[in-house]
Amino acid sequence: MAITMRSLQVILLLVVLCLSNLVASADMIKYNGDNCTIVCEAPKEDALGVNLYRRRSYQRKILYYFFATDKLTVPDVYKSRVSIKNDKKTLSIEIFNLQLEDTGAYWCTHNVYGTENPVETGVFLLVQEPEILPASSKSPKSNGMNDLLIPVIALTAGSVLLLLLLVLVVWMVPKIKKLIRSTREGERRSNNEVYEVMTVHRRKEFT
Numbered sequence: 001m002a003i004t005m006r007s008l009q010v011i012l013l014l015v016v017l018c019l020s021n022l023v024a025s026a027d028m029i030k031y032n033g034d035n036c037t038i039v040c041e042a043p044k045e046d047a048l049g050v051n052l053y054r055r056r057s058y059q060r061k062i063l064y065y066f067f068a069t070d071k072l073t074v075p076d077v078y079k080s081r082v083s084i085k086n087d088k089k090t091l092s093i094e095i096f097n098l099q100l101e102d103t104g105a106y107w108c109t110h111n112v113y114g115t116e117n118p119v120e121t122g123v124f125l126l127v128q129e130p131e132i133l134p135a136s137s138k139s140p141k142s143n144g145m146n147d148l149l150i151p152v153i154a155l156t157a158g159s160v161l162l163l164l165l166l167v168l169v170v171w172m173v174p175k176i177k178k179l180i181r182s183t184r185e186g187e188r189r190s191n192n193e194v195y196e197v198m199t200v201h202r203r204k205e206f207t
Contacts, residue, residue: 028123028126
């Protein structure tokens with residue numbers, strides 16, 4: 001049992017290493033539903049057409065393009081998913097709506113009178129599921145907005161309060177001054193009346 005578990009651990013380790021090497025060596029990394037463009041070398045003058053192959057677990061022909069009639073032949077699974085552009089210098093093959101099964105090594109071959117000459121350059125395409133961001137990733141933004149709104153609201157409230165206090169002071173100061181003046185005048189009048197009464201009383205006493 002120990003040997004079996006150790007063997008499984010070794011196999012899992014090898015699989016992880018293979019997958020990491022696969023991702024690291026990928027020429028193109030796309031997500032499910034994306035598009036990709038594969039560029040083939042310029043065809044030779046005597047080439048009749050070009051083939052595009054893909055290999056993952058087995059080799060599969062993706063398309064054949066015949067130069068004389070510009071006819072494009074593709075399997076049913078790739079119909080409406082493949083287009084080709086030939087500018088006489090390079091062949092640009094675009095694959096739409098990529099699927100996970102499209103992962104693999106792609107290369108072109110030129111058909112020269114029944115014989116296929118493989119093109120030296122090729123590309124490895126890795127198609128993977130798109131990353132799903134957790135819902136909590138939006139919370140920092142909302143918290144950031146809240147943190148920004150709090151000082152703005154506080155500053156606005158403070159400004160309004162300060163303005164109200166200023167208006168109140170400007171409105172109340174004349175009232176207070178007027179009240180003080182009237183109070184002082186009243187005190188003066190009462191003092192004068194007392195003084196006059198006392199003066200009249202003393203004159204009467206002397207007479």
